[in-house]
Amino acid sequence: MSSLWHSITVAPALGVVLGLAPVMLVRQRSEKGKQSGHAPDRPPFVVRVIRVISQCVLQIGCWFITTAGTRITVEGLENLPEKGPLLIAARHYHHLYDGCILLRCIPRRMHIFVALDWIRTRWQRSLMEWACTTLVWPTVLRTERLFLTTDGQEGERIFRIDEVKKYLRNAVKDAMLLLRQGEGLVIFPEAYPNVDPDPNPKDCGAAFLPFRAGFVRLVALAERDKQTRVAIVPTGFCYTPGKRRWQVTLRLGTPLYRQDYEDATALASVIEERVQELSH
Template sequence: MINMHYTACSLLKITFKSLLTFFAREEREDTMPNTEPKLYKLQKKDLVACILRVFAKLVLFSFHRITMEGLEHLPKEGPALLLPKHCTYGRDVALEAIALHRATGRYANFLMRAIASRFYEWAGGIKIARPKDVRRVPGARALNRASFEYIRWLYLQGEVLVAHPEGTRNPYDMGALKMGVIKHLMDVENEAGRCIPLVPIGIRYRGYWVPFSRIEVKIGEPVYADDFENIKHLLSYLREQISQLSGWVI
């Protein structure tokens, strides 16, 4: 059974790559991509996002017992920043997309590593360079500036953004939250004169490779930056909420 589950997860990865070839007709390169900003034009294509969501749902729900709580907290309209726990590659993003669409019928935009291909942009991915890459990879700073300008435009268009605030996978612990994407949201709020909800999301895997093991997705109540004295208090609260929703004690 474990081999069957491993094979299914491998099939999910292979299918993603096959769809990449079909839609993008380009190879993925481990180099810093073009930093030209793509402002005022939505990169995400709902058809591509729908295909991935349907296939991921078929695979995940066939080999895991998945429960989702707090779906009513996901915004049905307007901009929002969803902040989920980051445990694994692939499965986390799929679960987040499935939960949002189930509750609201919406497709989100996801922050992804800068080496992500054009296909992942069509699925809602936004290329972002990691902090360590900003210091050593040419073009990384320019890429991030362009990406955050695009994110600002997305908020103003009423789009949903998903960002893993830990910045990296922490499957067996709760990492510290990175400030960048949250500070950027606060800057957009100040410039645009509007409030954007932040939604903490917990994800807990009872077994990563055990067939029919349980995955629990718990969505917390939205909060607003204006409700906190400063960003330090906001980050502390969000980390505590994400940790509790994921079953961790900090």
């Protein structure tokens, strides 16, 4: 699977950094229990508490971010399955607001497939890896962008080329597990947004980039257990500049299923067409 998706640069760190105090409190109590001889909290429980706290703080942060910078209209919310594996294949217009709007407006817990190759310093890498691990957000590196980021010292790289496969392998495993557990996953198959602090292929004026079909292959891998059936929801964004805030329309299409299409290429093509239609 060669598709590598762009990251939300603030949201994952926000969920963990703002939730750091309560998270550390939970961990500290667990450690005290171990040292005092009392039975410590079961690891699954501690992990669940940490994730719930981070998710709640993340939702609040996304609400503040989107309220300050956007006015949002949501269409097609009734198309979302209330439960079960869900993959949202969305247009990528804004590097920050897209993810924050989805996290705010989707009435389910969502995980975002992100790329970390925009990182320029080692402390950013440590923070983002920790944040994404806590939130259970699969992370990858886009090979074509890997060597464009440095930590300020000429020739020194934040990521090594031999790390690409490891990141991709772990991301696929994490994403498959999320879908098999009935969770929601957001993917931006274009890989790059229109509004981005860093140069990207859309700088040439392209409104849309061709979808990378890796997200469909990911669904196929998750469904190999013969029990998982992933609903793929094409999702469009329409941004209109306002005096102070973006006017944003989020449109959710009807779910599509891999079994209804001949192959991954055909399904990816249909989803790409629908996402473009929903974005106008």
